[in-house]
Amino acid sequence: FRSNSKDLKQDFANVEKCTEIIRIPFEAKPNETVRISMNVLEDYNIRITCRTESGKVSVKSTSDKISELV
Numbered sequence: 001f002r003s004n005s006k007d008l009k010q011d012f013a014n015v016e017k018c019t020e021i022i023r024i025p026f027e028a029k030p031n032e033t034v035r036i037s038m039n040v041l042e043d044y045n046i047r048i049t050c051r052t053e054s055g056k057v058s059v060k061s062t063s064d065k066i067s068e069l070v
Helices: none
Strands: 018-020 034-040 046-052 057-061
């Protein structure tokens, strides 16, 4: 979920106080094994790394522009 403000004291466990769900797509072949890691950064953004078994690595972050994520 993405909050509707940058107030760090916000109650993020309360879904009603958030504005949207971010679905970040990654590409992989059907039935290909992938390894996903999610890291919460100091600025509270989340960096997601997707590694496919074929060696392709994609990194996206909740701080990226929405147009770059989808």
